[in-house]
Amino acid sequence: MIYHSDDFYDEAFTHVDATDADLSGKVFEGCSFTNCTFSNTALTNTTFENCTFLSSSLMMSEVLRTTFDGVRFEACKIAGINFSTLNDFCINLVFTGTKLISCTFTGLDLRNTPFSNSVIEGSNFRECNLRGTDFTNVQFRTTTFSSCAFKGADFRGAAGFTINPCHNDLKGATFDRANAFQLLQPFGIVLG
16 A cells, blocks of 8 residues: 555555565655554655654664654654754654654754653764753653753753753753753762
8 A cells, every 4th residue: 555656645554564665755744654664664755744653663764855844753663763864954843752762863953842751762962953842751861962952942850861061052951950960970970
């Protein structure tokens, strides 16, 4: 079904396994993907507009010049994706309760992007505009931030983050009092 056309509008895909498939250049508008697998999938120049991914996985797939505009990932697993290669003109994403592993975000404007209730592990954010980003209740593991702007970002309930205030602009970001001590880690300060 997903291989027989180039354009899909308001379609519901369930239990589709697109492992090793080439979906390059296809257009998906208003579609939903539930319990679908995109592993080693070629998605070059593919457009996802106003789509929802629910309990699906996107792993080690090529997303060169891919468009994600108005796309929601809910309870998904995303691994090894270089979001920096997306069509950066149309990046509008929502991550809710999603596990992001070994993902790269470099030079992206992710203003106001929700990552709430997610796990972000082994990922890198470099030179990103993260103003107003919602990191509430995110569990971070070995994730790095470098040269990012966080004005208005919300880290309440977040844990495990390591953000060096000398290498990032944290002015105006919100942290829980209990977790703000994590900002001292890069300086080797231990609170007792």
